[in-house]
Amino acid sequence: MNIRKIKAQIITDTVKKLFMDCNYFIGDDITAALKDGLKREKSPVGRSVLSQLLENNKIAAEEQIPICQDTGMAVLFVEYGDKVVIEDGSFEDAVLEGVRRAYEDGYLRKSVVSDPVFDRVNTGDNTPAVIHTRIVSGDKIKILAGGKGFGSENMSATAMLTPSKGVEGVKEFILDTVRKAGPNPCPPMVVGVGIGGTFEKAAQLAKMATLRDIDTKNSDERYAELEDELLSAINRMGFGPAGLGGSVTALGVNIETYPTHIAGMPVAVNICCHAARHKSAVI
Amino acid sequence: MKRLNLPLTEADVLDLKAGESVLLSGTMLTGRDAAHKRLYELIERGEELPVDIKGELIYYVGPAPAKPGYAVGPAGPTSSYRMDKYAQALMDLGLRGMIGKGARSQEVIDSIIRNKGVYFACIGGAAALIAKSIKREELLCYEDLGTEAVRRYTVEDFPCIVAIDCRGNNVYEDGVKRYSEERG
Numbered sequence: 001m002n003i004r005k006i007k008a009q010i011i012t013d014t015v016k017k018l019f020m021d022c023n024y025f026i027g028d029d030i031t032a033a034l035k036d037g038l039k040r041e042k043s044p045v046g047r048s049v050l051s052q053l054l055e056n057n058k059i060a061a062e063e064q065i066p067i068c069q070d071t072g073m074a075v076l077f078v079e080y081g082d083k084v085v086i087e088d089g090s091f092e093d094a095v096l097e098g099v100r101r102a103y104e105d106g107y108l109r110k111s112v113v114s115d116p117v118f119d120r121v122n123t124g125d126n127t128p129a130v131i132h133t134r135i136v137s138g139d140k141i142k143i144l145a146g147g148k149g150f151g152s153e154n155m156s157a158t159a160m161l162t163p164s165k166g167v168e169g170v171k172e173f174i175l176d177t178v179r180k181a182g183p184n185p186c187p188p189m190v191v192g193v194g195i196g197g198t199f200e201k202a203a204q205l206a207k208m209a210t211l212r213d214i215d216t217k218n219s220d221e222r223y224a225e226l227e228d229e230l231l232s233a234i235n236r237m238g239f240g241p242a243g244l245g246g247s248v249t250a251l252g253v254n255i256e257t258y259p260t261h262i263a264g265m266p267v268a269v270n271i272c273c274h275a276a277r278h279k280s281a282v283i
Numbered sequence: 284m285k286r287l288n289l290p291l292t293e294a295d296v297l298d299l300k301a302g303e304s305v306l307l308s309g310t311m312l313t314g315r316d317a318a319h320k321r322l323y324e325l326i327e328r329g330e331e332l333p334v335d336i337k338g339e340l341i342y343y344v345g346p347a348p349a350k351p352g353y354a355v356g357p358a359g360p361t362s363s364y365r366m367d368k369y370a371q372a373l374m375d376l377g378l379r380g381m382i383g384k385g386a387r388s389q390e391v392i393d394s395i396i397r398n399k400g401v402y403f404a405c406i407g408g409a410a411a412l413i414a415k416s417i418k419r420e421e422l423l424c425y426e427d428l429g430t431e432a433v434r435r436y437t438v439e440d441f442p443c444i445v446a447i448d449c450r451g452n453n454v455y456e457d458g459v460k461r462y463s464e465e466r467g
Contacts, residue, residue: 042462043458043461043462045302045304045444045458046462048304049406052406052409052412052442053406053408053409055412056406056408056409056410056411056412056413057411059411059412059415060357060411063350063411065347065350065353065356065357065411065414066347066356066357066410066411067357067408067410067411068357068359068407068408068410069344069345069346069347069356069357069358069359069410069430070345070359070361071347107347107348107349107350107356108347108348109345109346109347109348109356109430110429110430111345111430120317122428122429122430122431124429151361151362151384151385151407154362182385182386182455182459183384183385183386183455183459184362184364184384184385184386186384186407186408236463236464236465237459237463237465238458238459238460238461238462238463238464238465239459240458240459240462241406242384242404242406242407243384243385243386243455243458243459244302244404244444244446244454244455244458245454245457245458245459245460245461245462246458246462247462247464273407273408274408275408
C-alpha cells in the first residue's frame, strides 16, 4: 500500500463537523429509546419529561442549536492508518483546531479550565481535547467523536475487583454506581461499562461503550445477556426520567471487554446522560 | 398548571407542594460553581455581595452562547449538589429559592425549611426547550467567568417542578420510593 497524504485542513473540517453535528443531532437510537420509554413509563411526570426531551431534541435539530448547554469536553477515539502522512501540519494540531472551530463557530459552550485544582481558568476555546489514538494498518483515518457532559461524568467510577468476585461482583459494582448516581446524571441514562485490561484500559473501554449506539449489543452472547439484565435491574430502581420517580431510569447498558491479568478484574462504569452524543467519520 | 410571578412571596412559597408543576414568569438570577465560590468567600469575610439576593431565585445554569437572533443560548440546569456547600449561607441572607437538578444535602433541606424557601427542579438536558421561555438576559457581575457569570434572566412560563417544598417534602425521595420495584 502506498503512502497517502491528507491535508491538515481536511482533518480540522471533519472534526469541526463531528462536534457540531453531535451536539445538534441526537442519534436515531436514542430517539427510538425515548419513544419506547414513553410507552413503558408508569409515572405521569416521567412521561411528561420524556415528551419534553423528545421535543427538545427536535428543536435542537431543526434550529441547529445544542441539545444541552453542557456541550461537553471533546473526546476522540482515532484509528490512524499507518500509511497516512499529514500534509502541512500535525495531526494533533489539526484535531484541536477542529474542536476550537466547532465550539466557536457552532455556538457550543466552552467548558474546559486550564488547571484542574489551582487556576481553573476557562481556556476559552474548549481545548485541549482528550484524544485516544490507535495506529492501525491502512491508509485511512477513522474518528469517533463525542462531547461528554460532566453531570454524568462526575457520577462515574472504577473498581479493581478480584477474580473471585465473579459476575455477581461485577453486577453489584455497576448497580451500586448507578444507585449512588441516582437523579444526578440526567436520567434516563446510558451506562457504559468497561471490564478487563488494566486500571486505565477499563476506564477507556467504558468511555468507548458510552459512544456505541444503544441498539447494538455486545457480540458475545453472555455479555449481551448481562447488558439486558443490568438494564432491567436499573429500571427497577425507580429514579425515572429526570430522577423525579418513574420506570425509565436507563435507555441502555453497553459493555466493552478486554483480556486482563490473572490477578485482576478491573471494572469501570462511565455514566452518560440521555443526550448520548457521538458521531463518526472515515477520512 | 399553576402559574406564578417572580419574585415569589412568602405566601406563594407556603402554598407550593413537592411534585407539583409550575410555570414561572418574571426575573431570576443565575449562578453556578465559580460564582457561588466567590459569593461565599465574600459572605465569609463579611463583605457586601455585588448583587442583591433578597427574595430572589437563583438558577444553577451555565448557558451555551446565543446564536445570532436568539435572546439566550440553550440553558438547562446543572447538578445542584455542587452548590450545597454554599446554598445555606445564601438562603440565610434571604435568597428565596433555587432552581437546578438533582438531590440536595440534608443541610440544604434544613435551610429550606428554616428559611421558608423552595427548591425547584427543571429537566436536565432540555436546554433548547427551556431557553424558549427565557426572553432576556442581563449580565450582573463576574463577566470574566464567561458562561459562569451572574446574569438576570427575564422569563415567561419557565417550566419547573417543586422538588423540595418549605416543609421538607422531597420529590427525589418520595417519587423514587413510589416507583421503585426493588425488594427490601
